[in-house]
Amino acid sequence: MREHISDITEAVLVSIINAKRRLNQEIDYHSATWTQISFAVKLRDGYKCRQCGARLGLRVHHINPLNKGGTHLPSNLITLCRHCHSLRHKK
Secondary structure, X not given: OHHHHXXXXXXXXXXXXXXXXXXXXXXXXXXXXXXXXXXXXXXXXXXXXXXXXXXXXXXXXXXXXXXXXXXOOHHHEEEEEHHHHHHHHHO
16 A cells, blocks of 8 residues: 555645646645645655654755755655765765
């Protein structure tokens, strides 16, 4: 069931992101669009850190950074707790 929801959510978010890209609009991390993307990624990941399994202080992390060609698509995002997220950025 979760994969089915994830597939539908991914398709909806891809269309939103593509529409913003066509309009040359950035996605603000305080916007409704980012809130929807973040919610979908956390839902897909079972509301837990994909690295350690923690359920508190969750963040959505770009696997491939935006400044290196990454996107806001769910396939490039992963749920991490605050601690694991900070460790990823120290690498």
